[in-house]
Amino acid sequence: MQTQAQVRSANLAAVLGHLRDDGPRSRARLATDTGLTKATVSSLVGELVDRGLVAEGELHRPGSVGRPGTLVELDGRGVCGIGVEVNVDYLAVLVLDLAGAVRWQDRLAVDTAALPPAQVLARASAMIWQARTEHPAVGVTVAFPGGVQGSVVRTAPNLPRWVGVDVAAGLAGQRLPVTVANDADLSALAEWSAGPHAHVADLVYLTGEIGVGGGVVTGGRLLRGSTGLGGEIGHLALTPGDEPCGCGRRGCWETVVGLAALLRAAADPGDPLRDPGRDLEDRLAEVRARARAGDARTLAALADIGTGLGVGSAVLVSLFDPAVVVLGGYFAVVGEFLLDPLRAALAARVEDADRVVLSTLGFTAAVRGGAHVALQPVFSDPTTVPLMEAYA
Structure with a gap:
């Protein structure tokens, strides 16, 4: 009772x-x-x-x-949630207030794979402290490109040094509740809560960066799997290929449609597009500029990515029958060149290829989803926020 x-x-x-x-x-x-x-x-x-x-x-x-x-x-003035994204080549932080407005955000180019996890988390912690200078936060959620159980990284094909790392422990100095979750799952939550298709009961989100991840919302709930490690669709053998993957196998979907596959096909070694130290959005802006200028090599590379996405998406559509498939990450940035070949490949395999749309959240989806999760304890129990007179 x-x-x-x-x-x-x-x-x-x-x-x-x-x-x-x-x-x-x-x-x-x-x-x-x-x-x-x-x-x-x-x-x-x-x-x-x-x-x-x-x-x-x-x-x-x-x-x-x-x-x-x-x-x-x-x-939204007095209560904020903080989303943090640890990715292969950058760190990002975003502050979301209770009303859903973005109060602060920043992204830093970091070669995460080459640095010790403790050093990366120290940089992330400094960014969080900067965010907190003017924005009162109730919690932090970290988006990570791999499988997480609790706050410990269990699988990280593109960041193998992180396996076994307790991310929350690395940010314990913040003295805030820290949650850790898969980046694609958090991106799917962001699309479901704040994107143009908000509250669509059945949604699949695909994110493309160095790796490829997926988040599935079915019946209005995020599908996590029996151990919470669902969504690692980038390592399914959905398309033919023999390129080695970070997971140690060959023929994984992300070796065909991931960012590395695009850059490999569009540029030679030494080209600024292949420089991991250069900001990702700058590199993708250059890809888009070359495609719009009619560069044949770039257009061919994008068409191949689109076709590969269509082939793999057909499997996901057949499995989950979503109302909408949202393309995020780099897929959304260069999406104008991917949609036609993607829909052609999808239409050859399933009905209603027009259900594929581009995310409008861009590279902020995972951190938005993280900040959204960080705020949920307040919505679940508003009494966790003290009365203002308590501050007097």
Whole structure:
């Protein structure tokens, strides 16, 4: 049996969740949405205001008769979540407030594979401290390109030195709750929560960088697998090929459609496109510029990537039957050159090839998803945020 405090916490969470999912509402509308009495909702809203989680906005006039109601909306000023991405060639940090607005972000080119994990985590920690100088955070979520159990890296084909590393322990100096998750899973959550196809019940997200990952949302829930290591689709033998993969095998999908495959096909060694120390977005901007200028080698490389994506995506569509397949990471950046060959290869194998779309979140998807996860404890139990008078 729930205690009175537990019931109060659940009701606060219900009101906060409706404001997050449905936008600003009057107290009367919140009472209708939650099934609570108007008096109860007024009391709950008052407490959420006192905790700095909601604010009263403009007057709402639903009709010409009766007094107008004041809209209640999320207040993003005092509570933020931090998303961190550790990737093969960069670190990224993003701060998201309670209302879903980006408050701060930064990305640093880092040759993660060549450095000791402790050194990389020290750099990430410095970025987090910089983010926290003006933005009060309630938690940190780290996106990692591999399989994670708890906060420990269990599989990392492109970052083998990280296997066995406890990422949360490396950031313990932050004195904040730290969660660690697969980057593609977090990207899928970002698309589901904030992308143009938000709250589509069945969605597949594909991210392309050095590796290729996938996140699957089915029935509105992230599919994690029996051990939490699902989504490593880049290492399935979905397309023919003999290129060695970071996992030690040959013929993995990411050896055909990953960023390394594109750069190998589009540029010779010594070309600035192949320089891992150069910012990834700069390199992809150059790929796009060459393609738009009609460079035959670049266009051919992109067409091959698109076809390979279509072949592999057909397997995923057949398995999960998603309403939408979202291409993220570098796939989205150069997507204008991938979609036609991808859809042609997909249409030859499954129905409705038009379900493939490009992410609008770009390389921020994983850190957005991480920041979103970092904020979830507040939405689950708003009483974890102290009353503002406690700071006085």
